[in-house]
Amino acid sequence: MTISLDLAYHAPASLDETLEILSEQAGRTVLLAGGTDVVPSLRDDLISPNRIVDLKRVEGLGDLAVIDGALHVGCLVTFSDLIGSPAVHARLPVLAEMAGMVASVGIRNRATLVGNICSAVPSCDAGPLLLALGARVHLVSREGVRTVDVDDWFEGPRRTAIRSGEVVTHVTIPLPASGHGAAYARLSRTRGEDLAQACVAVVLEPGDRPRIAFGAVAPTPVRARRIEALLHAQGLDAGAIDAAVGLVAEEVAPITDVRATRRYRLAMCEVMLRRAVTAAAGRAAGDGPVHGTPLM
Amino acid sequence: MVDHTFVGHSTPRIDGVEKITGAAPFTDDLDFGPDLLHAEVVASPHAHARILGIDTYLAEQVPGVVKVVTGKSFQSTFGLYLEDRHIFAQDRVRFVGEQVAAVIARTRTAAKRAARMVIVSYEVLPAVFDTDAALADGAVELHPDLADYGRVPWFHPRPGTNIAHWRKLRKGDVAAGLRDADLVLEDTYTVPRYAHAAIEPHAVVAELSVAGRLTVWSASQSPYTQRNLFAEALGLSHRDIRVVTPYVGGGFGGKAGVTMEIIGAALAMTVRGHPVKLHWSREQEFVNTYQRQGLRAHLTIGARRDGTITALQHTLHWDAGAYVEYGANVVNAAGISATGPYRIEHVQLDSLCVYTNLPPGGPYRGFGYSEFTFGLESHIDRLAHGLGIDPVEFRRRNAVVGGDELPYGAQMNPSGLLEAIDRAADAIDWGIEQPAPSPTVRVGKGIAAFWKAPAMPPNAGSAAFLKFNEDGSVNITVSGMEIGQGYLTAMAQIAAEVLSVPPDRIRVETPDTDRNAYEWQTVASHVTWGCGNAVLAAANQARDRILDTVHRALGHDVASLYLVDEQVRSTTDPDLALPLREFVVTGLEQPSDGTFKGGPVVASGSFMPEFTSTRSDPETGQGGKPNVHYTVGAAGLVLEVDVETGRIAVRTVALAVDAGTAINPVAIEGQIAGGVLQGLGTVLYEELRFDDGGRLLNPTLTDYKLPTASDIPDRVIPIIVEVDQPDGPFGARGVGEHTMIPIAPLVANAVEDAVGVRITSMPITAERLYLALTAEDG
Amino acid sequence: MGHAVALKVNGESWSLEVEPAELLLEVLRSRVGIKSPKPGCERGDCGSCTVLLDGRSVRSCLVLAVEVDGHELTTVEGLGIDGLTELQQRMVELSSFQCGYCAPGIVLTATELLAVNPRPERHEVQAAMSGNLCRCTGYAPIIDAVLTAAATAAATTAPEV
Incomplete structure (x- = not known):
């Protein structure tokens, strides 16, 4: 079970601090949210970063709310959060339907929707649904913010449109009209x-x-x-x-x-x-x- | 039936609280202090290759590494029934994952890093991955030294080929029997390899003290067998080896015999004074323990219009893997019983143990019977349909009964097979069609019968030590393993019945070969019977001592004394009521002079079947009595097939098994629920799949799919049949393995009933069934 | 580089220094001495290493020890300090487990379920348990114990009518 890598670990408290760490030398960084994909990848040597940046202490990344007719899903929002959200059940029940099929309770308590589309394995559950819902992926770097249409997000197995130095802060999902x-x-x-x-x-x-x-x-x-x-x-x-x-x-x-x-x-x-x-x-x-x- | 006080009554497990609170220790839970070393194995990437050289220099430079060990240090062979293994590969490797060397280091991380830096150079050899290739003319020979390997007398290897053992059985005249039949059906059935997939991976810690004492802590079903093989392979006296086995997190045969434990024991020999730990990862667990062997079975059965089976010819080619030291006995067991539980006049069985360049095959719940029963019970169904006879009736007409002559000439033990068939069929409303819940769904029912005998050497022994404590409670030490089946509780109930001490006042301990009495192995579903007899003997001896003490102290006639409610009572003196706790340790005062009689009550019991023999004619298998008895049963199943997807939903499984006497009915019900689901796993989801280089493609629980809580049948109906086993403790015989044996053909038969397609190759996944359904259409 | 981690395990405070590569499962077992979370698959498939992290079940083989700084963990050792829970009692009575290796993880997963959903339907219990593999029991005696415990709890807390 042992991970045999030498790793540095950072747990920044703010987005600014996060971006600053990411901009420091061109280290091989892996961003950590729920870890359900990152940790086994480390163990199996599928990835070999020299540092981990844990996003879980960054303020505001766990937000889940309806804003301007869209569901805002912060990058720390887990599948269990989606399943437990009255707003999701009321406005976008298919999202809870999908979340309920992901792995198991113990994984869903930890795994995040954003992490799922960032690890971008071909069998990811969130990908097809976010495509069908026309979601947008919001990124931030020291150069500023950027939005990518989820149609342009997936580039290959485990490859996405994210660039070095960027963090996906959240996705927004336009809420379909009632009667959908x-x-x-x-x-x-x-x-x-x-x-x-x-x-x-x-x-x-x-x-x-x-x-x-x-x-x-x-x-x-x-x-x-x-x-x-x-x-x-x-x-x-x-x-x-x-x-x-x-x-x-x-x-x-x-x-x-x-x-x-x-x-x-x-x-x-x-x-x-x-x-x-x-x-x-x-x-x-x-x-x-x-x-x-x-x-x- | 005799009414007992404890035997036959459902009793909560005596290990229940320990397990539910996390207090039950497993091997990996034991602490060993700061001098504990960790080992990691260097595994072969090739299925068949000559080892040209091993360079350990770089690995030895890794900080924390203590030693790198290769096969040079350990050159002796070992094996349970056939000595075809080495502790580390010598001049060649024979499967992907075989251990070539090991690194011992102060931390797991260092061991893991260094293991990657051991450089092994190989010359790749041609390899064989199935029995046809291995048996073909000119096939590469995996074990050129086969003739020289030590083996048990009932094995018949063919040196110069890849056949490690060929069990033949000939009874009557099969050709004549087939001529006499109105319908002869012939087909081939294939069964892939499977993994036990116990949730606890194998683990071992071994320490050679500076004084030369080897202690091994292992997750094992076979502590005494391990001690024996360690002694032989490492050149130590049995006296100086101690094997301690805490709770085992699932066995199913996978932790029987010796696999990776011998690596740990050997490594300890090289770092005297330090405990060394080896803990298999899940990937290693899949590749380098035992796998259930693959089978290609060719089956011809003839039957007359009246439903009598006239002849059976069954040729079994077992993909037994690179080493068959244990697996060859699976082949042997099947080779004398692959008629199934039927009375057949003319029989020809050929069971071939074939070396292949895949991981070693070995024992797995069912020990060959699960494998051959898939084809056999499928075939029986097809014959019934071909003759226009109801499959239940067809089985009834041919079912073996007590006193029948077995294929090898001995007599069948008392058997409740007919009752089992009837009750299983009734429980699923056999013959009554059930409506489909939706237009894309078809409903089907299946039936299957089974039998299995413990496969053991003729002299497999069991023993027990028993002692009373000051408060009248009892400790029993045995060396059977509690692998989940409820063995400790059953042993407590047997002793309780004799001693009148309730099971919850009896502690039965897991093995430590220094202290606990001998047990051959916890396999073959024999411990309730074999070790149960030993415990019964020990309890009887303890009772006799107690009664003798009372007789000597108080003068009562022994014949008048009996135990009830933890007291000695008398049939002739109603006033006598002596609580056991008052004298089972401190003795009984003699009223006349104040002296004491008796003393601490300790007892022992041992048991060995004294009527078995493996002496038989190698060409016919006739003679001897290789099996102590058979446990029989039958099962029925109702399922639904979604014809658009091939997905199967199992609605009901009813399984009837003849336990002789059920010692603990709730434990048997547990074996039925668990065995049914393990069987469903093999037929619906699981399969070990290899690439064309012999590398396992799915060595994870991500892709080796075990059934989950959402994959269970709506209903499992346990049915316990009780036809006494005369030589069993209180009439009991084992049932643990049996409950999974009929499940695969049961599903195949129900699938044919539902959708009219006969699948002859396991597993019957949704995908396989869909492809078969659409092939039929096209 | 070591990181200081302060956490509560079954109500007890622990301060540890851990390496970033150390898994919570390893640290609990080897440094805290908590043995009930078991290694089974090491990749989140089997659930035998389940612990409750701030009351929610997680796979301790998928969590780095350094991540749990400031959090509270509960293992099965922490459930029974005042005697067996209702659920555990039902599991003992019904002989829910055989080898017992998966038991700690399943007990915790079921405990979480009953906290979130005190009166689950059978299919809800099955769904909640479907990430905890058991190779011995066929699950039925486990599911029965969860349902029985829920029914007992409901009966003892039901308001009088």
Whole structure:
């Protein structure tokens, strides 16, 4: 279990102090929030930083609030915080639905939404949903603040648009209009704690173009723009959904690995898409399955 | 049935409070002070290679490193049944992960760092990763010295090949039996390798005192067997080795025999005066202990229209791995019992233990029976369907009963198989169709029967020491292991029944070979039976001493005396009520003269089956009595398949097992709930997968998926059948392993019932089932 | 470089100097002498190293010891100081555990669940427990004990009608 690296540890109390540490010499720094991905990566020598900057003592990074029609999720907000938030349940229940499928209680108590998109493993749960919700990633460095559309965030497995010296302070998620319906469906090997073999997020807003994204079926979470356009043009009747399902193979590029074959992932993306769109449409209409009901 | 006071009554575990409070010590919990050293192993990256040289210089320069040890220091072979292993690889490595050297350092970090700096140069050799490749003409030979390895007399290796043992069994005339059949069905079934995945990884601490005394603390099911192998491999007297085994965090066979513990013991020999600790990481746990062996089974069964099975031919090719010192006996056990619990006139079994360049195979709950029962019980179902006979009825017609002749000629023990089949079928409403809850879901039911005998040397012994304390409580020391099965509680109940002392006033201790009586190993589901008999003998001896004391002090006829409620009472003197606590240590005063009779009551008991023999004809397997008895049972299951995804939800499992006499019913229910889920894990989720170089692809619990609390059946119905085992303590026989044996074919049979697809290769994951369903469509 | 860490473990104050690379699990076991959090998988999969950090369950194999400066930890050793809890009593009565290695983690996870959700449904117990692996029991006797403890607690605290 031992980590065999020599590490320096910093726990700055403010953002300014954080940025100052980050700007000091070009050390190999890893930012630490919940640590559920960082710590095993250190142990397995997947990363070999020489210093850790722990963000948990920085004021203000744990904020979770609705501000100007968007949900502000600070970089220290854990999945359990999302699940326990009345605002999330009232305004964006699909976020709690997704959070409830991440790993286990003991991980969710520690793991953060922002950390999940920063570690950016292809199977991350938050990625597809934030894509479907049109979230924005807010960064700060000594050069100032910067905002990245989540569509431009993921650059590859474990690679994102973050630059050296930057910290993701929070993400903002525009709250969908009332009357929206959304669903997160996830395929995993067991019904308990497991990584996603494939997943899909669907957000339907009245009159607007549907937003749909897949996870674990490409190097990064991916938007399904052709499916979105088709459903936008044709509506959500059975024929349109059939046609959308027919486009799945053009939208995703799953691989075969120890968790699933390409063929199964592809086929299950089709099933998940159908079930998630149906559930989201049902929820928009007020008669869909309760959030958290497994669709797979 | 006899009504007992303690035996047969559900009794909360006597180790319950210790475990629930975190007080129960496990090996890694023991403290050893500042002179404790830590070891890390250097493992082979190759599946098969010649070792050209080992350069330890750089590793030795790492601060904190005490010593780097290689195979040069330890050249003797060892093994439980076949001596085909070395403590460290000598001239060649035979699987990815095999230990080549070890670093001993003052800290784990230093050991880990230095281990990476040991430079081993290899010449890579061709490797074989499955039985077909290993058995092919011209295949690379893994053990050219096979003929010279020490072995037990019932093993039959084929030097010059990769066959470490070939168990043959011939009964009747299979060709004639198949000609006599109305339906002959032939197919091949494959079972991959599995991991025990006990939550506690293997751990060992060993210390050679400056005076030459070796003490080993290990997480083990086999303290005495470990002591024996350490003595042989390290050249010490048994007297000078002490093995202490605290609680074990799950065994399932994975902590039987000796695996990594011998590395710890050997390393201690090189740093006299210092305890050395070796603790497997989860990755090492997967790769370098035992794995359940893979199996490719070719099965031909013939049956007549009336439902009589006429002949069975079962050829089992076991992927036993790089070393088979223990695993070859799994092959042997299957090779005499792979008929399943059926009366069959003509039988041919061939069970081949095949070396491959994968991690060593070995014992795993079920000991070969879980593996072959997948194909066998699948095949039985298919035959029943082919003959148009109900699968429950088909099994009933062929079920073995007490007194039947076994495949090797001996007689079957009393058996409640028919009752088990009937009760398991009833419990799942066999024959009654259940409605599907949604249009994409299909419901199916399955049934399967099973049997298993303890696989032991003919002279596997058990012993117990028992002593009374001043307050009339009792301490018992045995060397079976509490690995979770509830053994300590069962032993307490057996002694309680004889002594009238309640189980919660009896402490049964985990082993320390200096102090506790002998036990061969805690394997084979035999300790309730074998060690139970030893405890029973010890308790009887203690009772006899107590009654004799009363007789000598007070003059009562021994025949009139008995124990009840922790007192000695008399059938002839209603006034006699002597509390045990008043005299079991300090003796009983003789009224006539004030002298005392008796003294501290101590007793011992030992047991060995004196009717077993492994002497049989190597060409036919006929003769001898290799198995002490079989435990039988049957199970039924209801599941749902989502045909769009292949996902299976298990609704109900009913499992009936013939315990002889249930010593502790709640413990048997626990074995059923746990064994069922472990079986479901193997058939629904788990599988060890290797790349084409023999490297394990999923050596983590992230990707070796164990069932979680959300993956359990809606309902597990435990059914305890009780047909007395005449030579068991109070009629008991073991049930621990058996509860997982029927689960895989049970699921396969229910899946076919649900969706009409027969899967002949484990596991039946959602993905495999989906692919099979869609292949059928296309 | 060592860092001074002050923390409370089961109500007792500890001041330790730790290296940044030291895991909370290692420090608790080797420096504080708390043995109930067990190493099982070392990557957060099994839950046997679970401790309560400020009342919430976390995997002590995924937390650096240096992170817990100023925080409070509870392990199963700290639950039973005044005798077994209701939950622990039910677990003993129902023989919920077999080998017992996963027990400390499961007891803490279940304790947290009952604090957050005193009357859980069976499926909620299953979901909450699904990150704590047990290889022996099939989980059913554990789930039954959690539900029984919840029902008992509800019965003893229910207002009179």
